[in-house]
Amino acid sequence: MQYLLLIYHSEQGFEKTTESDRAAIYQEYGQLREDLTANGRFLGGNQLAATTMATTVRVREGKRVVTDGPFAETKEQLGGYFLVNANDLDEAIAIAARIPSARSGTIEVRPIVVRGKAVQA
Amino acid sequence: MDFEKLHREESGRILATLIRLLGDFDLAEEMLQEAYAVALQKWPVEGTPANPRAWLISTARHKAIDRLRRDQRLERKSEEIAKTAETTTAMESDGDKEMPVDDRLRLIFTCCHPSLPLEARVALTLRTVCGITTEEISRAFLVPLATMAQRLVRAKGKIREAGIPYRVPLQEELRDRLDGVLLVVYLIFNEGYLATSGDALIRRELCAEAMRLGRVLCDLLPEQAEAQALLGLMLLHDSRRDARVSADGELILLEEQDRSLWHAEQIREGTEIVESALRRGAASLYAVQASIAALHANARTAAETDWAQIAALYDVLLRMQASPVIEVNRAVAVAMARSIEEGLALLDEIEKREELEKFHLLPAARADLLRRLGRNAEAAETYRRALTLATNDIERRFLRRRLAEVENLNAHRS
Numbered sequence: 388m389q390y391l392l393l394i395y396h397s398e399q400g401f402e403k404t405t406e407s408d409r410a411a412i413y414q415e416y417g418q419l420r421e422d423l424t425a426n427g428r429f430l431g432g433n434q435l436a437a438t439t440m441a442t443t444v445r446v447r448e449g450k451r452v453v454t455d456g457p458f459a460e461t462k463e464q465l466g467g468y469f470l471v472n473a474n475d476l477d478e479a480i481a482i483a484a485r486i487p488s489a490r491s492g493t494i495e496v497r498p499i500v501v502r503g504k505a506v507q508a
Numbered sequence: 509m510d511f512e513k514l515h516r517e518e519s520g521r522i523l524a525t526l527i528r529l530l531g532d533f534d535l536a537e538e539m540l541q542e543a544y545a546v547a548l549q550k551w552p553v554e555g556t557p558a559n560p561r562a563w564l565i566s567t568a569r570h571k572a573i574d575r576l577r578r579d580q581r582l583e584r585k586s587e588e589i590a591k592t593a594e595t596t597t598a599m600e601s602d603g604d605k606e607m608p609v610d611d612r613l614r615l616i617f618t619c620c621h622p623s624l625p626l627e628a629r630v631a632l633t634l635r636t637v638c639g640i641t642t643e644e645i646s647r648a649f650l651v652p653l654a655t656m657a658q659r660l661v662r663a664k665g666k667i668r669e670a671g672i673p674y675r676v677p678l679q680e681e682l683r684d685r686l687d688g689v690l691l692v693v694y695l696i697f698n699e700g701y702l703a704t705s706g707d708a709l710i711r712r713e714l715c716a717e718a719m720r721l722g723r724v725l726c727d728l729l730p731e732q733a734e735a736q737a738l739l740g741l742m743l744l745h746d747s748r749r750d751a752r753v754s755a756d757g758e759l760i761l762l763e764e765q766d767r768s769l770w771h772a773e774q775i776r777e778g779t780e781i782v783e784s785a786l787r788r789g790a791a792s793l794y795a796v797q798a799s800i801a802a803l804h805a806n807a808r809t810a811a812e813t814d815w816a817q818i819a820a821l822y823d824v825l826l827r828m829q830a831s832p833v834i835e836v837n838r839a840v841a842v843a844m845a846r847s848i849e850e851g852l853a854l855l856d857e858i859e860k861r862e863e864l865e866k867f868h869l870l871p872a873a874r875a876d877l878l879r880r881l882g883r884n885a886e887a888a889e890t891y892r893r894a895l896t897l898a899t900n901d902i903e904r905r906f907l908r909r910r911l912a913e914v915e916n917l918n919a920h921r922s
Contacts, residue, residue, distance in 0.1 A: 388671040475673035476623060477681070496623075498670045 389430065389499035390479040391470050395463040396492030398437050415487045423471060428482065432469035463492055470499075511551075514560055515544065519639035522564050524611035527618075528674060529565075530572050533636070533664045539575070543568035612637070613676050613728045616721070619663075620689040621672045628663040629692050630699075635660055638717040648699060648710045686729065690738050690794065693721045697742050715746055726781075734792045736785035741798035743778030744805045747771040759906045763810040775805045796825045815845035832864050836873050848877050868897035872907060879910070884918040 404412070416434075423429035438457040445452045457464060466488065473479040476496070483494040519540070526536035543564045557563040619632040631649075634640045640648075646656035666672065677685040700714030722739035729735055751769035752760055782798040800821045807813040822838035835858050843851020855874045864870055875890035891911040898904050 390671075473671070475671045476621075477673050477675075477677065479671070480623075481681075500669075 388473060388475065388479075389470065389501070390473055390476075390482075391468055391497045391499055392479070392483050392486065393465055393495040393497065394467045394469070394486060394488045394492065395461075395495065396466045396488045397462060398464050398466065400491060401466070412487050419485055419487070420469075423469070423482065428471045428473060430470040430472055432467065432471075434467040435465060438464045466492070511548070516639060518561050518564075520615070520637045521612050522561055522568075523636060523639070524615035525565055526568055526572075527615060528611055529569055531674070533667060535572055535575075536568070537636075539568040539572045540564065542571050610676060610728075612724055614674050616689055616724070617676055617685060618667060618672060618674050620685075620692045621667070622685070622688050623670060623672060624663050624666060626691075626695075628659050629688075630695050631656060631659050632663045633692050633721070634696060634714075634717065637721065640713070640717065644710055644713075647707055648714055682729075683732075686725075686732055686735065687792075689725065690734060690792075693718050693725070693742075694738060694794065696721070697745075701745055712749075715742070715749070718742055719746060733785045733788040733790035734794060736781050736788075737790040737792060737795035737798050740778045740780075740782035740785060741794050741801055743774050743781065744798060744801035747774040747778060747805060753902075757902065758909070759902045761906075762804060767808070770805065778802070779806060793825065793828055796821055796828065800825075813844070815841050819845045832858065832867055833869065836869050840873055840877070843877050843880075848881055852877050852881075866897055868894050868899075868903070870894075871897065872903075875910070875914075879914055884914040887914045888918060 401409075420429060420432060441455070441457045443454045443456060445454075469482070469486070471479065471482055473482060476498075479496050479498075483489060483496050486494050488494070523536055523540055526540055527533055530536045530539070546567055547560075547564060551557070551560075615637055616633065619636055620629045624632065627649075631645055634645050634648075635642060642657050642660060643653055646653045649656070651659075676682070696714050697718035700711040700716075700718065719739065719742050722735065722742055725732070725735040726739050747770050748762075748765060750771070751765040751767070752762075754760055778798075779802045782795070782802050785795055786799065800818055803814050803818050803821075819838060819841035822834060822841050826834050826838060836855070839851045839854035839858065841851075842854055852874065855870065855877070858864060859870060859874075871890045871894035875887045875894055878884075878887035878890055888911055891907055891914065895904060895907050895911065898907055
């Protein structure tokens with residue numbers, strides 16, 4: 388199965404980390420990505436620019452409404468993602484637990500819908 | 509052949525194996541029902557097979573293969589099942605041999621997966637592992653049948669769609685995942701033991717099922733001391749089942765229970781299990797609660813209760829989990845162990861916190877201590893306050909009874 392691991396973290400907190408701490412975190416991310424690639428689990432993944440760079444788009448009654456900022460103001464922001472291949476949810480959870488930001492933020496594990504299978508509300 | 513008994517005791521295990529073989533909760537449940545229907549027709553005529561469990565599994569499996577073959581799109585799946593069927597048939601038809609125990613454990617861990625909402629874990633475990641009907645579960649939890657059915661459908665849907673695996677967690681996750689399973693078992697037991705509304709028969713059954721699950725966990729994971737602690741706790745509480753409610757349904761407090769009605773053999777077993785769990789390092793909430801329960805259960809009379817040790821154990825419990833219920837219990841234990849005034853002072857402290865304004869156990873405990881001190885007028889007033897807060901019928905009747913007692917004493921004195 389494919390899972391999207393959404394990485395939520397506090398942008399404010401991340402801005403406060405020191406240069407060397409940040410380098411260590413990126414290094415750890417790089418290592419995780421290499422490991423996942425080596426065992427065929429990695430399908431994609433990126434860091435996202437900060438939410439101040441975000442644009443929100445809605446179409447209402449045919450009219451395009453474009454605004455600044457993320458969709459919702461929250462304590463933690465979506466900062467990046469991994470798209471992985473895993474045998475089951477437990478394996479996806481195990482991968483999520485290895486993401487460095489899991490220690491300070493939150494990883495949301497979402498199964499990818501395949502072949503138009505029904506999605507639970 | 510007692511069909512009811514077979515259904516009740518074996519359904520969980522049979523279903524567990526079928527889910528593994530068929531890879532689908534709903535299909536497994538449906539095919540098992542069909543297999544039961546065939547059995548009801550055939551067994552009375554042809555006699556009960558030597559191994560009813562294996563018979564039911566193989567019948568359900570063949571029904572599943574037929575069903576899937578009819579559906580062209582699922583051709584491949586049916587071949588898969590047929591193949592796994594061949595490799596497992598030999599093992600299952602092997603006379604009275606036990607089926608691989610792993611299946612039940614797999615099923616328990618899947619139903620209690622932390623990615624399912626807690627209430628769904630409880631419902632799914634009762635439905636699937638214990639074989640309790642959706643209707644009974646909805647009555648036990650006072651939830652409309654449609655809501656409960658929906659809860660189960662959603663949970664099974666999530667198992668399928670989110671890829672929740674059907675297996676026992678790996679060793680490194682086992683401890684964490686077991687905590688989640690124990691919580692579900694504990695909640696099932698408490699629902700049966702503490703709930704005072706609803707159907708008494710179903711509540712009794714919830715306790716029995718929780719203890720049965722506890723035994724399965726202890727049998728299959730013998731090295732897990734916390735599972736033992738929980739089983740011991742349940743056995744000790746349940747040993748008082750016949751003494752805690754009177755014939756006319758009135759609540760009887762521990763102190764006033766007829767201890768000859770306690771099940772001595774169950775107390776002996778429960779105490780032994782708790783002691784063994786503690787020796788092996790059990791230190792969870794269950795272990796501490798079980799220790800308290802063991803002290804109560806092994807006191808020959810209420811007066812012989814070791815309140816000092818119980819008070820100390822409530823201290824430990826409170827450090828592990830902040831809870832007003834535990835605080836009140838601790839105050840009562842201190843009152844009994846040292847002095848009632850000291851207990852009252854502790855209750856005063858708790859009462860100062862406004863968040864507990866609506867908490868009826870607080871005035872109820874206070875009233876009881878006042879009663880023991882012979883301060884009957886104050887006790888009566890406090891019982892009245894407890895009565896305005898208590899919602900549960902049995903508890904209200906109990907408080908009214910006590911209120912009448914102290915009012916009576918008060919009237920005699922003046």
